[in-house]
Amino acid sequence: MAMLLGVVAVAIFILPSINPPAEADPISQPGNLIASISWPSGPIDVDIWVSHANEKAVGYSNKSGKVWSLLRDDLGEANDATPLNYESAFTRGLPDGEYAVNVRCFGCAKVPVPVAVEVRLAEGGMVWAGTVQLERDKQERTAIRFRVLDGAVVQGSESQVFKQMKRGDA
Numbered sequence: 001m002a003m004l005l006g007v008v009a010v011a012i013f014i015l016p017s018i019n020p021p022a023e024a025d026p027i028s029q030p031g032n033l034i035a036s037i038s039w040p041s042g043p044i045d046v047d048i049w050v051s052h053a054n055e056k057a058v059g060y061s062n063k064s065g066k067v068w069s070l071l072r073d074d075l076g077e078a079n080d081a082t083p084l085n086y087e088s089a090f091t092r093g094l095p096d097g098e099y100a101v102n103v104r105c106f107g108c109a110k111v112p113v114p115v116a117v118e119v120r121l122a123e124g125g126m127v128w129a130g131t132v133q134l135e136r137d138k139q140e141r142t143a144i145r146f147r148v149l150d151g152a153v154v155q156g157s158e159s160q161v162f163k164q165m166k167r168g169d170a
Ligand SMILES: [Ca+2]
Pocket: 045, 046, 047, 048, 060, 073, 074, 075, 076, 087, 106
């Protein structure tokens, strides 16, 4: 009996230490395809732009389309209580066609800006992850584009050929 109590006591002491703070799980975010970007803290506002096929691109000035929605426009230092700079967009459904993810320096007081980009399927894992370097203010670059057929990424369809998404001065 004394031994059993000892085991219980040890278990009680150990339990609180085996629950490390959970990190945000991207898989639990809404959507079928999730694109996210992050960039260093400081007076730097980067924007994510995403598109499907020939539909109008989605970004801060056009926050949702038929397929993509922007979850948040992070302005850098200005609009939240954390030093994290993070924007993400997600799709509703996964229709066939080409998907593309761009990053753009909206206001980059300091360049170059390394922008970490991740594109993942809610079911099926990472599509692409990498870093895109923005060299000057207002520069827009394509991080990745690829085709989807029957709910899966077409192998070999990935490229970084530039696709202009931001239109006008808005
Ligand atoms: Ca932004």
